[in-house]
Amino acid sequence: MTMQSECSFDYDVVIVGGGMVGSMLAAALATQGSLKVAVLEQQEPEPFAPGSEPERDIRVSALSIATQRMLEKVGAWQGIITRRACPYRQMLVWDGEAAGQTHFRASDIGVPELGHIVENRVLQLALLDVIKSAATVDFLCPASLVSYQCHAGYVQCELSDGQRAISTRLLVGADGGRSTVRDQAGIQVDRSPYPHHALVATVETELPQQDITWQRFQPTGPEAMLPLTGHHASLVWYHDAEEVKRLKALSEADFIEALHRSFPPELGAIRKILERSSFPIVKAHAQHYIAERVALIGDAAHTVHPLAGQGVNLGMLDAAALAQVLIEAVDSGRDLGSRRVLRGYERWRRGENALMISILDGFYHAFKPQPSGVRTARSAALNIADRAGPAKSLVMRYAMGTAGDLPALAQ
Ligand SMILES: Cc1cc2nc3c(=O)[nH]c(=O)nc-3n(C[C@H](O)[C@H](O)[C@H](O)COP(=O)(O)OP(=O)(O)OC[C@H]3O[C@@H](n4cnc5c(N)ncnc54)[C@H](O)[C@@H]3O)c2cc1C
Incomplete structure (x- = not known):
């Protein structure tokens, strides 16, 4: 030694x-x-x-x-x-199978934004x-x-x-x-490993820059939109590996059509796909x-x-x-x-x-x-979380990373 x-x-x-x-x-x-x-x-x-x-x-x-x-x-x-x-000031999470949703707003807790x-x-x-x-x-x-x-x-x-x-x-x-x-x-x-892969796409949107991130839970997996600067967004589409492979191989026009068909109307029209990639989730x-x-x-x-x-x-x-x-x-x-x-x-x-x-x-x-029965309970939970002040604030603090035992640098 x-x-x-x-x-x-x-x-x-x-x-x-x-x-x-x-x-x-x-x-x-x-x-x-x-x-x-x-x-x-x-x-x-x-x-x-x-x-x-x-x-x-x-x-x-x-x-x-x-x-x-x-x-x-x-x-x-x-x-x-x-x-x-790109700053975001709202987060919306909703159940694609039932009516439950929770909408977080920076203004609810008196902060200028929830993150970037x-x-x-x-x-x-x-x-x-x-x-x-x-x-x-x-x-x-x-x-x-x-x-x-x-x-x-x-x-x-x-x-x-x-x-x-x-x-x-x-x-x-x-x-x-x-x-x-x-x-x-x-x-x-x-x-x-989770059975899902994530298909990530950077897209050019018809809608101008947004200040909301959203996530819709579908039986096949979640669909998410993260706003980027200008007319841009990052989409995440979770599916099994086979379906992700198929979607990735589609032509740009077919992929845009698949997005228009499957994603919620909140997405608006997609003008262009700038890039696509996929990741296994573990x-x-x-x-x-x-x-x-x-x-x-x-x-x-x-x-x-x-x-x-x-x-x-x-x-x-x-x-x-x-x-x-x-x-x-x-x-x-x-x-x-x-x-x-x-x-x-x-x-x-x-x-x-x-x-x-x-x-x-x-x-x-x-x-x-x-x-x-579980679907009903889960939707009810999202709706209760949407209305219950203290529970909603706690979830928001976790999402903003300000809950838990924080190091001095994060306080
Ligand atoms: C689809 C997807 C979406 C995500 N979205 C989010 C999100 O919205 N928010 C979020 O917080 N996280 C998100 N994540 C997770 C996030 O990307 C990772 O947690 C993050 O990249 C981890 O950072 P890291 O620096 O620990 O590791 P890495 O980003 O993997 O960096 C490791 C670095 O080490 C270097 N390296 C590796 N081996 C060696 C070696 N032997 N010698 C020298 N250098 C080496 C690499 O080159 C690399 O630069 C997402 C992940 C995925 C898959």
């Missing part, structure tokens, strides 16, 4: 994955000012200069108010607003601007982790170029659903978020059903919570890679994420094809 004196580590924290969540962790750690951090990212996103109008990223996220607060505090929000973001729809690339680029200008963060790209070895008090990382090896006191896996860090740490995952939860000198955040730790747009928002809370735990450890003279410190992070976030995973799973099962 190699021994290394404490002051000779290359970094305090090495983050594998400079996606949205890994970049947020680096930006949050940079606020501390003295922790030496490296981010390994295998691929830079396409550039997008503020004020320009490049092609749209088909991957978009509904960013909660909690995520917005974190982005403001680390100095990345301006980089989003000056590129492209942002292209994933825009969010990543705004965070990368922050970390690239931070004196304490090295952004290594293209670079990926091939393997790591744990030694007494530190971790040695082998990078993909075969030349470089870097040492760190803590290795963080922010490398997405197929995390190499998680696999190499031997952390098991509870995984179950529920996965790592059995542990930590191993020796390793921590997992974001999709490396959990993937959830995207029906409520929570995935990246949960990851952002992981990043902020881990940053807070690490900064507090350093400020009180403790080893930030020690199990005792990392356990504080795992206890905090794993329970919160498990709760959200079960809520989303419950939603999914409630809206599967059900006998008429």
